[in-house]
Amino acid sequence: MQFQGRHILYAAVVFCFGLFSSTVMALTCKAQGSVSQYVAIDSVIKASVGDFGTNTKIWVSAPITATFTCSDTDNFPKGESAFLWLDPKDAVKNVHNSLEIGITFRNVDYKLKKGDKIEIGPGTMCTPDGKGGCTSKATSQTFSLTYQVYIKTTGLPAASDGKVMGDVSLSLFQVDGVGGLRGGTVTQDGNFNLTITGLDKITFLACTPKVMLVPDTLDFGVINGSWATPGKIEKTKPFTLQVDLTREASGKTCTGETLLMTLSSTNPVKDGAIIMPATNSGFGFIISANSLMEPRIALNTPQTIGVISGDRLTRDYYAGFVWTTNAPLLGDYSATATFTVTFR
Secondary structure (H helix, E strand, C coil): CEEEECCCCCCCCCCCCCCCCEECCCEEEEECCECEEEEECCCCEEEEHHHCCCCCEEEECCCEEEEEEEEECCCCCCEEEEEEEECCCCCHHHCCCCEEEEEEECCEEEECCCCCEEEEEEEEECCECCCCCECCCCEEEEEEEEEEEEEEECCCCCCCCCECCCCCCEEEEEEEECCECCCCCCCCCCCCEEEEECHHHEEEECEEEEEEEECCECCCCCCCHHHCCCCCEEEEEEEEEEEEEEECCCCECCCCCEEEEEEECCCCEECCCEECCCCCCCEEEEEECCCCCCCCCCCCCCEEEEECCCCEEEEEEEEEEEECCCCCCCCCCCCEEEEEEEEC
16 A cells, blocks of 8 residues: 655635626626625635745636626717726735736736726627617626636745735726726725735745655555454554655744644545545555554544644654455555645
């Protein structure tokens, strides 16, 4: 059985969003009556500086789709195109330069830059008056847009405290007309704004964990199938999880940070904790921090393994060969377990 350790830093994020809308100098657009939408980073994201280079995305929202209806509210009879005006509040300058925030629209990434705009199509169109001109009010248009929000690194050093922005919201874009940004409020006559919150929850840490398993392959040898008894642990083998911490030049110090370990596998899993070579193999492998093999470590369940105080952290574990039936399949076998270490 092979136990291959690998180091992947990641964090779970929860996306919250409503619906959205907009306005322009002669154009008002709303999504199902709403003029605002929020994408929230609700969970703390602690990322290692050493994991990220230039243009590496560390967070991407789920695709967001909204249906808009734009109308001529200021008597612009010839019609008008609608645009996504980026960084309408001129706030992206407050984000630390180690990160870039933008939107993905029609498979293209757009970095937030004050004054940039993306044409999304006609917001209103001329209503012919039968005399070669247009009636006094343009015809409303309805259309759907799908977009995502992304955050990626720029390759520049992180701030000394690891933070990227204070506890504030940031407007990503405003839906408006060709004439520029219109005022108003998000509760009354204002244009639609997409806003991201929770940027204060991102922290870059000044160390990079390197995870190793010693040994990384456990050979259980030849086991007689006639010994099979469901639930019986036939053999155990010890191994050590070793986390070496490489200190980085920028970011928040790692000392005092808690590390989590999550066990996973691409093999079939039985009862949440038995890694099976095959679904019907009749035996599998369990992992425990106790030589008596209790409690078993459940897969995909983060558990605390320690607090960083130096440059290395080690934890001893045991792998056990356990029968699940009294009629196992015969032949060679193997299975793989992955140990993922993250910051809490």
